Amino acid sequence: MNGKIVGIVIMVSALIAGLGLYYLQIYGFYREVPVADVTLVSLTSQEPEPIAAGAVQAIDADSSPIRFRACFTTDLGLPLLTETYVLVDSATPRNAPGWFDCFDAEALGNEIETGTALTFLGQKNIAYGVDRIVAITDDGRGYVWHELNDCGEKAYDGTVVGEECPPLPSSLSN
Template sequence: MNGKIVGSVIMISALVAGVALYYLQVYGFYQEATSELPEVQLVSLTSNQPETILAERIQAIDADSSPIRFRACFETSSSLAMLTETYVTLEQATPRNAPGWFDCFDAAAIADDMASGRALSFLGQKNVEFGVDRIVAITEDGRGYIWHELNDCGEKAYDGTIVGEECPRRDEN
């Protein structure tokens, strides 16, 4: 009889812990990022600085728990032809999954659009936080998506590799 009680307590504790962990990962840490993204920016080919582009219907989420949890969706009337002549494009970018409830951001569909050439990726901002770049993908029909991705310095810093002189100094806050 005692073994059944102990087993039941362990099973119930595991279930509660699993539900809590799921909730925290999918819902608990995220909040709408309305004040954090007043405009969409891309890095200019000429100035190498972020510049604001036309964007509307911006929706964004973020979490304080990680610098790579940022996701956003928007629409733009700017053409891909104009954007590629004006802003820094990226050869490699990997859309990061968003919580299922943030339904405007489908990482698999964005990746498919990028692989097929229906969407192009741009550098939105270098080192938005140490070792993390803001990536912007825009489709042919003007839908846009933003996420954060580790850059070379970030990957080195977080896997323990020696960072080297080519990386900026990390602010210790």
């Protein structure tokens, strides 16, 4: 009898812990955030410049610098954008929580692969080792996410970052 009670307590505790973990990962840490501007890095100045963007929706979480996701629309065409802003060759859209339904990473990845969407550098080092990536489709839909750059991948996996990377902030080096 005592064994059954212990087993039930363990099962109920595991279920509660699993549900809590699921909730925290999908809902708990995220919050909607205002976005002042959608920016792209200029080919001439190498600085982020705001672009025309409407219907901006964005979410973020303090738990990780790569949880940011945003969606927007723009009237700017891809030919103008490619002549003006820095393209990114190998960007991979990161999954967003299912409830943030404007951001479908799989569909966006397919559009990038087929060439109906292009990826641009939105801002370099938005957080240490993290770049903001902006994808824009040929019909004017835009998507934003954060992705680790070379320094970030090295810093977060424990590899020596080397001289080409800026100094690691003291909050990350401890």
